[in-house]
Amino acid sequence: MTSDPHAFDHEHADALARLHHHYQSMPPVxxxxxxxxxxxxxxxxxxxxxxxxxxxxxxxFGGSLASMMTLASWGLVSLHVEEAGLEAEVFVADSQIRYLAPLFADLDVEAELAPDSAWPGFIATLRERGRARIGLIARAKLPDGGIATEFTARYVAIAKPRAAGAMSR
Incomplete structure (x- = not known):
């Protein structure tokens, strides 16, 4: 990846376009x-x-920060499910937020896997059981690089039922 914080890998461009469209399809978002x-x-x-x-x-607004971190984490799980070739509904199961400092700048939020979680195990469980959960961390950054807000959460993915006669991957 380039050092530009607003860049993304072109390999993911189509998936990110779908994610952006999905976000825009929800009126509150x-x-x-x-x-x-x-x-x-x-x-x-x-x-x-x-x-x-x-x-x-x-x-x-605190509610906006919470929503942004929820959306970023949801989006990250959804991207990994799609990358694995699976179809699943993704839900936030539970979350905690710590507001550490007021943010007087644009909202820039970053979501990543929690240290005690792993994508391969999550995807394997989703394939085998049709349901899996995973931990994530999201942060809203201050302009100086510090953290304004930190969000920890567990997300659940539930496989969509396959159509009769569909081939499994």
């Missing part, structure tokens, strides 16, 4: 003015302008 800012196969970055998410104190 479309109103958030969320864009995919980068993806390197391991981390998904989303961006939204502060002007759309400003609160009465002039900083980012």
């Amino acid at each position: 479309a109103a958030m003015d969320v864009t995919v800012a980068g993806y390197d196969g391991h981390r998904l970055r989303l961006h939204a302008p502060l002007s759309t998410h400003v609160n009465d104190k002039g900083c980012a």
Whole structure:
């Protein structure tokens, strides 16, 4: 990956276009003015302008930060499920948020796998059982590189039923 934080691997361009379209198909998300800012196969970055998410104190609204981190983590799981050639619905199972500092800048959020989780095991379990869960971490960054907000969550993927006569991969 290039050092440009808003770049993404062109190998993933089609998947990211589908993800962006999916985000825009949800009216509350479309109103958030969320864009995919980068993806390197391991981390998904989303961006939204502060002007759309400003609160009465002039900083980012806590609910917007929570939504952005939920969306980034959901998107990362969805991208890995698609990359594995599987079809599944992805849901957030539970999450925790720590607000560490007010954010007086655009919302830049990055989601990645939690240290105690692994994609191969998650995908294998989803293939075998039709259901799997995985831990993620997302962070909203301050302009100086510090962390404004940290989000930890577990996501669940549930395989979609295959059509009768469909071949398995």
